[in-house]
Amino acid sequence: MRGRTTTTTTTTTGLAGRRGKTARTARTARGAARGTNEWTRKVVVRAGSSGEGADGVARAPRPAxxxxxxxDPKYVRVFDTTLRDGEQSPGATLTSKEKLDIATSLARLGVDIIEAGFPIASPDDLEAVRGIAKKVGNEVYEDGYVPVICxxxxxxKKDIDAAWEGVRHALRPRIHTFIATSPIHMESKLRKTPDEVVAIAVEAVKYARSLGCDDVEFSPEDAGRSDPEFLYRILSxxxxxxxTTLNIPDTVGICLPDEFGQLIAGIKANVKGIEGAVISTHCQNDLGLSTANSLAGVANGARQVECTINGIGERAGNASLEEVAMSIFMRGQSRLAGAYTGINPVYIYPTSQMVKNYSGMAIQPHKAIVGANAFAHESGIHQDGMLKNKLTYEIIAPEQIGYFRGENDVGVVMGKHxxxxxxxSKLKQLGVPMEGDALDEVFxxxxxxxxxxxxxxxDDELLAIVRDGESVQDPAWSLETVQVVCGTTGLPTATxxxxxxxxxxxxxxxVGTGPVxxxxxxxxxxxxxDVVLTEYRVTAVTKGINSLAETTITVKPREGAEQKLGADVFKTNLQTGETAVRSFTATGADTDIVVSSAxxxxxxxxxxxxxxTKAYVVEAVASR
Incomplete structure (x- = not known):
């Protein structure tokens, strides 16, 4: 339901990360009679970078x-791998600038650790990680935190050297190394004995520490299908x-929540020296259980969760950061022994939209937290309840995650004057602060x-205009004008x-078959x-005949043409060995569909x- 049906008021001295108390107080006679139960407390509070949290009380500060x-044993670190595991989604390709933009948004969101990439994958990947480490990894964000860059x-040794070269420029660098530990992986992929795998893992961690990195994460790949006793041995x-961090990946998403929770509990109880390491979860979504498994891990002692924005990733994707973070935000106090994170929810929606736009990975309408229907109500019974009291059918206020409805508490209508x-000011309220040339371009x-x-x-149209930016630092071509002639007679022609x-x-x-x-x-x-159009999608940003149209385009080199561009257009997954031609996605926004498409x-x-072009430059420098 998009209209103004709110039964709440907003008192704001700070929004979208500005310091100060930000609270939403329910205006309903029934609310007073009902008392401050778990739901009424949590839905009416909007989180700032500091101040009140989901339970209506001051949140504890992020531990050093x-x-x-x-x-603080209740604190859960959030490790985001959108730029690494998320980019492995089929069809997702991010430029270095896009990765930097996303990393900056993740830091503003309050992510503790940003996995910036897989540096050995290509010179461009190494350059992107290095750039993020230098910039994002050395900036102090709103609550005084500097994110770890991983x-x-x-x-x-070759992979570890590349990883260290990428992250060492950050104030807090981390190397994340892994090797498979399940019987099927050791026998079929690695062709190594368990003893050999343990020796390789130990040597890798020691080598990473020898480089001067005091923060090393280790993952036993396919832990969900590994023998628990062998896991205890290799992790010890x-x-x-x-x-310093033991990450437990359910690589193929095979575990059920109670099963994964028991795995984490067993590791906590049986790994020697575990008091000197943080247990982490990395849950794939093959059975749709990644969020549930991550929370089961937290309930059983994990204090780091690995996620991606919008849950993007290989196959069925990863645990969704917005789902895991908001679950802990809503239920951590009562159901997860007081667990909490440093995530500032008001930046969730803007970050989600940025990742959707840059990656070209559409968000299903019924996606929890950030889907188009997440705060829509069509049923008459639901609408009646919402009109009387929003708490009847919304456990989260959309404003909490940075999504402001058409007529909302922001209260500023943007127009031609x-x-x-x-x-x-409006962009700051929407969680996408801009200044300088970037602001001029959007203006x-x-x-x-x-x-x-x-x-x-x-607001939705304004965010679409922001997403419409080139995100290319030095564009080879700029569209000045486009004019089409078409109709029931004559040939469609574009100039x-x-x-x-x-x-x-x-x-x-x-001349073409149609105007586009x-x-x-x-x-x-x-x-x-010479390219092939692999995706063409037009969506109306809002309802109405004069709605802004947002067009999403994905292209890739035509078969045979990729050889002319160079081998770097091939995207290789170093974990699986699979190779595919890179795709490139972009969006355009305009009230004219042809213009937005062009x-x-x-x-x-x-x-x-x-x-x-950049790949050739980076490769030339690397080969010197």
Whole structure:
């Protein structure tokens, strides 16, 4: 339900991370009679970077970070692997700038550890991890925390060297090394005996520590199908070798919650030296149980959870950060022995939308927490309850996660007369603060859209305009104008004018099977890349005939053409050995579908051009 049906008021001295108390107080006579039960307390409180949490009382501050030790046994570290495991999703490719943007958003969200990538995978991956370590890994965020920057490596010196080179520039670097421990993996993939696997794991951890890294995480891959006694043995050995975090992956998502909880409890009880290491969970979603398994791990002693934004990842994906974090936020006090995290929920929705946009991975409408239907109510009975008291059918207020409904508590309507300062203030409220050139670019796009929109630009449309940014640092091509002629008679024709990187203007007019096809062919004639369109999706950002259209485009090199671009367009999963051609995704937003489509197409082609060009530069430097 999108209209203003709120039965609450908002008292705000700080929002979207600004310090101060932010509380939502229920205005209902029944609320007073009902008392402050678990649900009424939790749904009416919006979390800030400090101040009140889900139980309506001041949240404990985040404990000081020490590798292998958490001073408050109730605190759960959040380890985000969107940039590593999440990018392994089929079709997901992120540029270095996009990875940096996401890492910055994750840090603002309050993530404790950011796994920035798999540095050995390619020179570009190493460069991206290094860039995140230098920038995000050295900035102090709103609650005074500097995030740990982590790099993944297999259990060999070459991988570990690459990981250390990537993360060593961070104030708090971490190396995450792994080797498989299940019988099927040791026999079929590694072709190693259990004794050999233990020796390799110990050597890897010792080598990582010898480089000067005092924060080393070890994962026994496919722990869910491993013999528990063997897990106790190898984990005890790596702790003795210097591992500070023991991550337990349910790599194929085979475990049930009680089973995974027992596995964590057994590790806590039987691993020698466990008091000097933090137990972590990494749950895949093959059976749809990744969130439940992660919470079962927390209930049994795990104090780090590995997640991805929107649950993206290989196959069926990973544990969803927003689901795990909000579950702990809502139920940690009463059902998880007081467990809490450092996550600031008001940044969940903006971060989710950024990852969706950059990765090209759509969010299913009924996805918990961040899906389009998560706060929609169609049933008459539900609508009646919502009109009387939102607490009847919403256990989480959308504003808590940074999603503001069309008419909401923010109270500022953006239109063609709105100025730059108003836009800046609005973006801060929505959890996407901007300044400088980035703000100027969004402001210019906003004014163009606002001129054509009656009734102003709402929050969803404003976020779409933000997502419409190039996210390419130095675009090879810029779309100046696009004009189409089409109808029931004649041939659909598109004329596009584009500005090349060198400042020259190029014009092309091409006939197509429809207006969008003609526009794409006209762009192809100028850009000269031979690509295949693998996804084309148009969605209305809001309801109504004058809604902003958001177009998502995914392209990849045509078969045979990838050889001309270079081997780096191939994406290899070093864990499985599988190779696929990289895809490039972009979105465009406009009230005109043809314009939004053309913008998205040009951005996707620019991303491919930037990726290949940068890869050649990085490889040339690396080979010197």
């Amino acid at each position: 970070y020490v590798p292998g030790v958490i001073s 790099g993944l490596s297999r259990a060999n 050995a790596v702790v003795e070798a210097g591992a 709105s100025g730059r300062h108003a836009l800046s 210019n796009r906003f004014k163009l859209v606002a001129e054509t929109k009656l009734g102003g630009v709402n 596009v004018k584009m500005l090349a990187k060198d400042g020259t203007v190029h014009i092309s007019a091409v 096809d003609a526009a794409f062919k006209a762009i192809d004639a100028l850009v000269g890349l 913008r998205a197409y040009v951005i996707a082609l620019n991303r491919m051009t930037e990726y290949v």
